[in-house]
Amino acid sequence: QVQLVESGGGLVQAGGSLRLSCAASGRTSSKCAMGWFRQAPGKEREFVAAISWSGRTTYYPDSVKGRFTISRDNAKNTVYLQMNSLKPEDTAVYYCAARTRMSVSDLKYEYDYWGQGTQVTVSS
Numbered sequence: 001q002v003q004l005v006e007s008g009g010g011l012v013q014a015g016g017s018l019r020l021s022c023a024a025s026g027r028t029s030s031k032c033a034m035g036w037f038r039q040a041p042g043k044e045r046e047f048v049a050a051i052s053w054s055g056r057t058t059y060y061p062d063s064v065k066g067r068f069t070i071s072r073d074n075a076k077n078t079v080y081l082q083m084n085s086l087k088p089e090d091t092a093v094y095y096c097a098a099r100t101r102m103s104v105s106d107l108k109y110e111y112d113y114w115g116q117g118t119q120v121t122v123s124s
Helices: none
Strands: 002-007 010-013 018-026 033-039 046-051 068-073 078-083 092-099 118-123
Touching (some): 018 033, 018 092, 033 078
Antiparallel strands (some): 033 046
16 A cells, blocks of 8 residues: 655645645555646546656646656655646646556556645636
8 A cells, every 4th residue: 555645735826836745655665656636626637747666757748748847756755746837727636646557647547546635726
């Protein structure tokens, strides 16, 4: 089992930045690729970013490419999501997820563990 705890969410004005963190505990010896997803009220949970176990491969949808950056520190069992140039449409609950494979994925069902989420609200 892997437990994931997100932090760093909050309220920010449009154009601002936030940095989310996801701390993993439990079976952290597993070589997991990690991802971030988000879910706005009344919408499906959508893919935001993914990073391979090694950190050499990252993947983003067009909606956040160039604004968001995912990174990881395996020594600290922590994954980060740096979000810049935030827009009101980025408002959502952001979830960290882990999959027991080393390669990236943008598919929700390929992730095995999920955090509880952290709220990000971007005001216009």
